[in-house]
Amino acid sequence: MLTLNQLLTEHFRCPDPGVDFVGPAAGESRTGYFLFGENVVCYGRTNAPRVARTVDEPLDDTFANTQFEPGRCLLSFDAVDAVENLRHERYVSNGKSHINGGRLHGLSRGLYYRVRPLLPISIRKHFQRWVLAPRMKTQFPSWPVDRTADRLLENLLAVWIRAQGQQQIPFIWFWPDGHSSAAIVTHDVETQAGVRFCSSLMNLDEAFRIPSSFQIVPECRYSAPESLLDEFRQRGFEINVHDLNHDGRLYWEHQEFLHRVKRINAYGREFQAKGFRSGALYRNLDWYGALDFSYDMSVPNVAHLDPQGGGCCTVMPFFVGNILELPVTTIQDYPLFHILGEYSIDLWKHQIQLIQEGHGLISIIAHPDYLQESRAQETYSELLGHLARLRSDTDLWIALPSEVNDWWRVRNRLELVHENGRWQIDGPGKERARIAYAHLAEDGVYFQLPKNEDLVERSTETASSTFL
Numbered sequence: 001m002l003t004l005n006q007l008l009t010e011h012f013r014c015p016d017p018g019v020d021f022v023g024p025a026a027g028e029s030r031t032g033y034f035l036f037g038e039n040v041v042c043y044g045r046t047n048a049p050r051v052a053r054t055v056d057e058p059l060d061d062t063f064a065n066t067q068f069e070p071g072r073c074l075l076s077f078d079a080v081d082a083v084e085n086l087r088h089e090r091y092v093s094n095g096k097s098h099i100n101g102g103r104l105h106g107l108s109r110g111l112y113y114r115v116r117p118l119l120p121i122s123i124r125k126h127f128q129r130w131v132l133a134p135r136m137k138t139q140f141p142s143w144p145v146d147r148t149a150d151r152l153l154e155n156l157l158a159v160w161i162r163a164q165g166q167q168q169i170p171f172i173w174f175w176p177d178g179h180s181s182a183a184i185v186t187h188d189v190e191t192q193a194g195v196r197f198c199s200s201l202m203n204l205d206e207a208f209r210i211p212s213s214f215q216i217v218p219e220c221r222y223s224a225p226e227s228l229l230d231e232f233r234q235r236g237f238e239i240n241v242h243d244l245n246h247d248g249r250l251y252w253e254h255q256e257f258l259h260r261v262k263r264i265n266a267y268g269r270e271f272q273a274k275g276f277r278s279g280a281l282y283r284n285l286d287w288y289g290a291l292d293f294s295y296d297m298s299v300p301n302v303a304h305l306d307p308q309g310g311g312c313c314t315v316m317p318f319f320v321g322n323i324l325e326l327p328v329t330t331i332q333d334y335p336l337f338h339i340l341g342e343y344s345i346d347l348w349k350h351q352i353q354l355i356q357e358g359h360g361l362i363s364i365i366a367h368p369d370y371l372q373e374s375r376a377q378e379t380y381s382e383l384l385g386h387l388a389r390l391r392s393d394t395d396l397w398i399a400l401p402s403e404v405n406d407w408w409r410v411r412n413r414l415e416l417v418h419e420n421g422r423w424q425i426d427g428p429g430k431e432r433a434r435i436a437y438a439h440l441a442e443d444g445v446y447f448q449l450p451k452n453e454d455l456v457e458r459s460t461e462t463a464s465s466t467f468l
């Protein structure tokens with residue numbers, strides 16, 4: 001189990017100031033919901049006088065309960081537990097990992113997945129709207145983007161800065177080359193019709209110079225021809241594994257999961273894929289140790305429109321053991337078009353803006369299966385145009401998922417060292433890293449990335465990853 005000092009230095013790559021956090025003793029605390037700063041909902045162990053049993057009750061803010069002593073900071077809650085309970089979605093089912101389908105669970109879910117392939121979208125979407133309607137009324141996690149886990153870490157960093165009697169702390173900026181935020185575009189190939197459309201979709205992405213990944217279902221649904229896999233590789237696109245057979249049952253039962261994962265890992269080696277995404281974003285992060293992949297892309301930020309509710313409440317990559325999670329932070333094309341019935345990019349733009357405000361990772365899922373209709377294709381093209389504009393206007397880094405994974409791992413090994421009276425970054429890959437500062441603010445911290453005078457102003461061409 002990580003300490004809070006380790007958790008903060010891992011996330012921010014800042015120096016450990018030698019101030020230790022102390023949480024409540026196990027016997028003195030209760031488990032429930034509370035706040036740590038305005039609207040920063042936590043679930044976990046606390047010795048606060050009042051703890052809510054459900055997130056809908058009034059929640060007490062424990063931020064003011066923090067006490068400072070020389071060399072240590074006394075918190076009224078177990079902060080590591082609170083961060084992990086958000087990222088691992090344990091707040092949903094009071095401490096346990098869960099497979100929660102809301103109105104769709106147990107036998108009815110099994111039945112639904114048996115008949116689902118027979119149902120046309122025009123019928124399926126009405127059923128899905130009925131299943132998902134109660135979720136859209138849920139206040140927490142907050143739709144359409146939830147940054148609670150990130151804001152909790154920022155508030156803890158603020159406490160740390162204050163405990164040192166400082167106003168700021170240096171850290172290694174989140175993205176390479178000083179990019180403001182990052183984006184990945186991913187395509188899950190669901191059916192044979194999707195397979196047939198992959199080349200056209202590659203043309204579309206290439207027209208905007210957007211790199212993307214294709215997730216392939218290895219069994220039952222279709223067989224992806226070797227020529228298509230070669231085409232992905234030759235054109236600079238990325239291949240990842242998408243579930244095993246996409247029957248919605250990957251995480252139903254542990255023994256069966258372990259049995260399936262062996263085959264999934266073998267397909268990963270066969271495809272030379274470093275990334276994995278489960279079917280329909282079903283997940284159980286407690287079982288991720290069996291997955292032999294470098295990164296996973298199956299955890300939604302806020303899962304109101306996905307079969308399994310919850311959400312990891314972060315727009316940042318985070319480690320689950322050895323696997324790096326690249327969370328799904330925007331609405332997928334299917335629910336946008338068929339559940340909400342919208343063919344505009346307004347919601348995507350709104351989500352992207354909120355993610356960029358937090359300097360996070362924009363991750364897009366669009367399916368070759370659902371982009372064949374002309375108005376769907378036009379909407380998707382508009383989204384690509386928007387991303388390309390942000391690349392030049394806001395220095396957004398649009399990269400392959402594997403590039404984001406590689407970078408996050410490089411950054412994770414870099415250290416800030418104080419030499420000759422100034423901070424420097426040390427470690428392999430430091431050339432692309434930048435020093436930023438987190439400053440104390442009224443309500444947490446704000447970030448500043450000083451302009452590097454030595455840097456030549458980069459043109460749009462060089463700012464846009466190594467693709468093409």
Ligand SMILES: [Zn+2]
Pocket residue numbers: 188189190242246278279280
């Ligand atoms: Zn899928």
